Amino acid sequence: MIKLQHIVLIIIAVVLFSSCAAWKNSSTESKEGPELEVWTSPLGFVPSPPSLVSVRPYCCPSTAIEIATSMPIRENDYQWINLGLTLPSKRNTKEVVITEFELCYTIESASSGTTYISQTRLSKLTTSDSSLVIRDDSTRLASTTPTCHKVSAFDARIDGTINLELKLVFGDTSDKIRIGGIKFTLDSKD
Incomplete structure (x- = not known):
């Protein structure tokens, strides 16, 4: 039996x-269409110097992150958070490229429009002394309701470590930025 x-x-x-x-x-x-969509977690984000923000898991769901600060941060403070990504560089024998990515986020702000993500950037790192910006999107992300922002129209080769970088602006110390899932659309090239 x-x-x-x-x-x-x-x-x-x-x-x-x-x-x-x-x-x-x-x-x-x-x-036709994308060959592969890869979702990644925001839990690996770390602040870069001057490190004026704290990044921690957000409650509900705890797989999102919440970014806070103890002082206002302006555009010229250049406060970034960075996420190193693990993406495949080849599929079978074909080179893989990033064709678009989508960042899901929300802003909690005391005064609408004063806290936002001012830049969304993908960079590529090989040697430890420099990195190459492969896509820079200066769309101001300031939605106070959960939403996803798509950056497309590029073919970035994955021939180094790919990093997602977000430049942050905080108008008030009570404001929060929350980051959810991040989707990368990949395609194969001959």
Whole structure:
């Protein structure tokens, strides 16, 4: 007699096999649209100098982050937070490029428009002495309701460590910036 545990294991094996087969077929078939969407967590964000902000997990959900400050931060304070990313550089034998990314966020502000993300940047690092900006978006992100901002129309090769950088402005010490999921759309190039 087959036990329930054996049936569950067989079902899991079939599902895993089907998923692997679908991934293999998608990498060999020609199709329209993005080949791969990768979601990443914001939990790895760290402030860069001058480190005027604190970054911590947000409650509810604890997989989002909340950024706060103990003093107002202006544009010319150049306060950035950085997230190192792990993205594939090749798929089969083809080079992978980033075609777009989407940042989900919300702003909690005492005075609308005074706290915001002033720049969203992707940079590439190889040697420890310099990095190359591969996409810089200066759209002011100031939504007080949860939303996602998409940056597209580029093909950035993944031939180094890719970093997502956010430049922050805080109008008041009671304000907060919350970051949720971050989606990268990748495509293969010959």
